Amino acid sequence: MLEVKGLRKVYEGSGRQVEALRDLTFTLDAGELVCVVGPSGCGKTTLLKCVAGLLRPTAGQVLLDDAPVTGPRSGLAVVFQEYGRSLFPWMRVVENVELPLRQRKSIPRAERGKRVADALEAVGLGDVGRAYPWELSGGMQQRVAIARALACEPEVLLMDEPFAAVDAQTRADLEDLVRGLWRERGMTVLFVTHDIDEAVYLGERVLVLSASPTVVRDEVVVELPLQRDQLATRADERFVGLRSRVLELIRGGTRDAGQVDESPG
Numbered sequence: 001m002l003e004v005k006g007l008r009k010v011y012e013g014s015g016r017q018v019e020a021l022r023d024l025t026f027t028l029d030a031g032e033l034v035c036v037v038g039p040s041g042c043g044k045t046t047l048l049k050c051v052a053g054l055l056r057p058t059a060g061q062v063l064l065d066d067a068p069v070t071g072p073r074s075g076l077a078v079v080f081q082e083y084g085r086s087l088f089p090w091m092r093v094v095e096n097v098e099l100p101l102r103q104r105k106s107i108p109r110a111e112r113g114k115r116v117a118d119a120l121e122a123v124g125l126g127d128v129g130r131a132y133p134w135e136l137s138g139g140m141q142q143r144v145a146i147a148r149a150l151a152c153e154p155e156v157l158l159m160d161e162p163f164a165a166v167d168a169q170t171r172a173d174l175e176d177l178v179r180g181l182w183r184e185r186g187m188t189v190l191f192v193t194h195d196i197d198e199a200v201y202l203g204e205r206v207l208v209l210s211a212s213p214t215v216v217r218d219e220v221v222v223e224l225p226l227q228r229d230q231l232a233t234r235a236d237e238r239f240v241g242l243r244s245r246v247l248e249l250i251r252g253g254t255r256d257a258g259q260v261d262e263s264p265g
């Protein structure tokens with residue numbers, strides 16, 4: 001349902017060219033949760049922006065249900081790492097979550113209210129709708145950003161290192177939240193991270209990117225049970241084996257070219 005074909009992105013400006021993505025091709029089936037992992041600076045954010053229609057690729061294309069993605073569209077929602085910059089501090093939580101729905105005139109006001117309430121409930125924030133973002137912890141603010149994406153009822157949820165800026169315990173809770181939402185709602189999720197453990201814990205499949213100039217080095221199918229647990233899953237020998245496999249793939253060509261988080265989670 002989501003196809004990335006021969007995607008290439010070269011940034012031009014300030015008298016130099018940066019080839020952020022060389023040639024990326026992969027597909028996601030409907031309802032899959034796929035993680036993309038790669039070294040720092042390999043173009044993960046660039047990839048996600050191209051998939052979201054926020055950035056025009058130099059070559060290649062992105063197709064959603066066979067239709068080219070040429071700009072932001074309703075079937076795709078994005079959650080970025082910097083929740084502090086993606087929420088408006090002068091708007092209450094409910095208003096932040098409702099914002100993208102307001103741009104869709106076809107959704108009646110009552111339906112908007114229902115979707116916002118459902119989305120906040122789904123992320124465990126049913127009782128903070130009247131608060132302002134700055135009154136909430138970082139983890140809660142990121143939940144608000146996730147609720148805003150859910151309220152759009154996207155076919156594909158795109159997440160760009162969404163938990164990189166929160167503490168370890170909050171991160172674990174948010175990872176479980178994402179897996180729970182994915183299982184309940186049957187969404188397709190593309191989750192970008194530089195953290196190998198996070199990619200293996202969350203994903204059903206992990207796409208491993210090379211260092212720049214970036215291609216898909218390989219993919220690893222995560223054969224772990226659907227029901228995951230932060231302690232038991234991470235201690236499972238299958239998890240340890242998958243983690244080593246991904247690390248090996250990344251190290252295969254990036255010893256001097258970039259950094260990934262190899263610390264056990």
Ligand SMILES: Nc1ncnc2c1ncn2[C@@H]1O[C@H](COP(=O)(O)OP(=O)(O)OP(=O)(O)O)[C@@H](O)[C@H]1O
Nearest residue numbers: 011012018020039040041042043044045046047194
């Ligand atoms: N607007 C831009 N103009 C020029 N070069 C850019 C621009 N945005 C990104 N780049 C370059 O493209 C490359 C890929 O950047 P990108 O942010 O996509 O990588 P990333 O894998 O998400 O990085 P990180 O893991 O550090 O977040 C880098 O070399 C970066 O300097």
